[in-house]
Amino acid sequence: MLSDRFPSPVIALRAIEKWYGTRDRPVHALSSTDLDVGARELVVLLGPSGCGKTTLLRMIGGLIEPTSGELSIVGKPLWARGERQSEALADLGMVFQEANLFPWLSIEDNIALPLELKGMGHAERRARAHELMKLVGIGGFERRWPRELSGGMRQRAAIARALSYDPKILLMDEPFGALDAMTRDALNIELERIFLATAKSIVLVTHSITEAVFLADRIVLLSPRPGRIDRIVDVPFPRPRTLELQATTAFQEIVLSLRERLAEIS
Numbered sequence: 001m002l003s004d005r006f007p008s009p010v011i012a013l014r015a016i017e018k019w020y021g022t023r024d025r026p027v028h029a030l031s032s033t034d035l036d037v038g039a040r041e042l043v044v045l046l047g048p049s050g051c052g053k054t055t056l057l058r059m060i061g062g063l064i065e066p067t068s069g070e071l072s073i074v075g076k077p078l079w080a081r082g083e084r085q086s087e088a089l090a091d092l093g094m095v096f097q098e099a100n101l102f103p104w105l106s107i108e109d110n111i112a113l114p115l116e117l118k119g120m121g122h123a124e125r126r127a128r129a130h131e132l133m134k135l136v137g138i139g140g141f142e143r144r145w146p147r148e149l150s151g152g153m154r155q156r157a158a159i160a161r162a163l164s165y166d167p168k169i170l171l172m173d174e175p176f177g178a179l180d181a182m183t184r185d186a187l188n189i190e191l192e193r194i195f196l197a198t199a200k201s202i203v204l205v206t207h208s209i210t211e212a213v214f215l216a217d218r219i220v221l222l223s224p225r226p227g228r229i230d231r232i233v234d235v236p237f238p239r240p241r242t243l244e245l246q247a248t249t250a251f252q253e254i255v256l257s258l259r260e261r262l263a264e265i266s
């Protein structure tokens with residue numbers, strides 16, 4: 001299932017199954033899932049609590065191994081003989097609900113850390129961190145500590161860190177879920193700007209239908225027990241999008257149909 005608008009896939013999932021072993025009985029978290037995400041496409045995973053959104057995202061990110069099925073990143077298998085393949089991992093960056101910055105490192109050093117671990121020299125990684133901080137709108141805060149930044153600014157720093165080694169794909173798990181509504185709106189606009197400026201593919205998990213419709217090229221609606229793709233909804237609005245879009249009938253119609261379907265499958 002690849003969108004006609006985004007013909008070259010960077011993520012391909014085939015017949016993905018996930019069972020978790022628990023003490024009482026195995027949990028079937030995800031059933032026969034096929035999905036393609038195109039280059040420069042923004043796909044949102046939406047669904048009721050416990051339907052397997054995080055499981056799916058973490059599997060794409062190589063943090064959880066599928067029980068069966070095939071998963072490839074930019075044409076390279078993510079797993080082989082039970083081992084994560086570093087070539088495929090190099091194309092993946094992750095952002096979580098909490099920024100998870102190291103409190104004892106400056107913002108700049110947090111962002112440059114993945115580059116340091118890759119062996120990049122000090123001057124080069126500093127230049128790259130500065131460039132990224134400008135891109136995400138926190139230029140000038142290089143020497144600050146994480147505790148000195150607001151929640152929204154810390155999430156911007158987390159996005160910059162995930163972009164530091166220039167992966168083709170950004171995976172985001174409820175990245176703005178802990179922020180207040182106004183900051184969240186502002187960061188949705190910022191995320192779209194960063195998405196357009198960097199030409200990445202993004203897969204993002206959210207509980208917010210409005211956020212999903214505002215950001216997505218396609219929304220993957222998952223249903224629970226076991227998690228499976230219920231439907232894929234195309235969101236055709238041109239980019240860049242503005243908050244006024246949310247007041248239009250076309251936007252509200254998609255929100256309403258998703259809300260109704262979510263109520264049916266929850």
Ligand SMILES: Nc1ncnc2c1ncn2[C@@H]1O[C@H](COP(=O)(O)OP(=O)(O)OP(=O)(O)O)[C@@H](O)[C@H]1O
Nearest residue numbers: 020021022027029048049050051052053054055056
């Ligand atoms: N490590 C685990 N061990 C056992 N069961 C798990 C584990 N992680 C998740 N599950 C189960 O798998 C199912 C899917 O969980 P997952 O966290 O992926 O859902 P989700 O859609 O992201 O939920 P939420 O919206 O509440 O964050 C749930 O039934 C959950 O209880």
